[in-house]
Amino acid sequence: MAEQAGSLNLGEAIESFVGSQKNGGAEVRQTLSRFLRWFGDGRSVATLTPADMEAYSVDASTETLSGSDRIKAVRDFLQYSKKNGIIQTNLAFHVKLRRTPRQSRAQAARPSAVTEEIVQITAEGHAELIERVQYLKDELARNSAEIARAAADKDVRENAPLDAAKEYQAQLSTRLLVTEDTLGKAQVIDKNAATGKEVRHGSALKLQDIASGEVLEWTLVDPREADSLAKKISTSSPVGEAVLGRKLGDEVEVSAPKGTVRYKITHVN
Numbered sequence: 102m103a104e105q106a107g108s109l110n111l112g113e114a115i116e117s118f119v120g121s122q123k124n125g126g127a128e129v130r131q132t133l134s135r136f137l138r139w140f141g142d143g144r145s146v147a148t149l150t151p152a153d154m155e156a157y158s159v160d161a162s163t164e165t166l167s168g169s170d171r172i173k174a175v176r177d178f179l180q181y182s183k184k185n186g187i188i189q190t191n192l193a194f195h196v197k198l199r200r201t202p203r204q205s206r207a208q209a210a211r212p213s214a215v216t217e218e219i220v221q222i223t224a225e226g227h228a229e230l231i232e233r234v235q236y237l238k239d240e241l242a243r244n245s246a247e248i249a250r251a252a253a254d255k256d257v258r259e260n261a262p263l264d265a266a267k268e269y270q271a272q273l274s275t276r277l278l279v280t281e282d283t284l285g286k287a288q289v290i291d292k293n294a295a296t297g298k299e300v301r302h303g304s305a306l307k308l309q310d311i312a313s314g315e316v317l318e319w320t321l322v323d324p325r326e327a328d329s330l331a332k333k334i335s336t337s338s339p340v341g342e343a344v345l346g347r348k349l350g351d352e353v354e355v356s357a358p359k360g361t362v363r364y365k366i367t368h369v370n
């Protein structure tokens with residue numbers, strides 16, 4: 102499967118996962134149907150990002166009766182995809198039930214923490230967040246017009262276009278909420294503040310597989326900025342956790358599906 106993994110779309114990957122289930126395949130397919138509708142059948146699995154999973158998790162968390170089942174099914178699917186080389190990043194880590202604004206009213210009455218969460222992000226990632234916010238706002242406006250057109254059909258009992266537009270509007274709103282929240286917490290990494298050759302958030306590094314000699318190039322980023330296609334690896338990934346805080350020339354061990362892999366840090370910038 103590894104040879105074709107990069108070309109699999111979401112629908113194909115889910116069918117592969119469902120086919121691997123010994124029991125309950127039909128039930129799993131049904132549970133994953135909303136995940137499929139959220140991103141689209143033709144979406145390349147390799148383009149899914151931690152930020153996408155954050156947004157989906159917020160949406161799933163609003164459904165108290167089925168949210169936990171949906172989250173578990175998606176996590177199982179993503180773990181299967183990582184194990185079989187369909188995706189490079191462990192996206193399952195980013196899928197979890199989350200406290201939604203409606204659920205957090207009681208929390209709002211409590212004294213705020215001394216320090217709020219800070220998301221360390223590269224300048225490039227910060228610019229991408231700003232672009233994404235504007236895109237989502239534009240798309241919300243466009244879809245609102247679509248809802249108005251669909252609502253003009255007086256037979257609303259079986260108005261599939263209207264239902265689809267409303268569901269898409271909810272998805273866009275959730276994505277905008279999550280993206281603006283991340284942007285509000287973002288702190289752009291100062292590349293000039295680096296000391297020595299220590300690996301930190303924003304570091305560009307090269308890792309040499311000691312056994313094979315293969316050299317991998319990554320930029321270490323916050324999980325919400327991770328993107329395997331752009332060679333951005335999460336600090337919470339096995340590789341990220343192993344190298345964070347280490348220095349040029351250090352050797353690290355990383356647990357992988359094929360066993361433990363030893364890498365040498367040959368470049369840090």
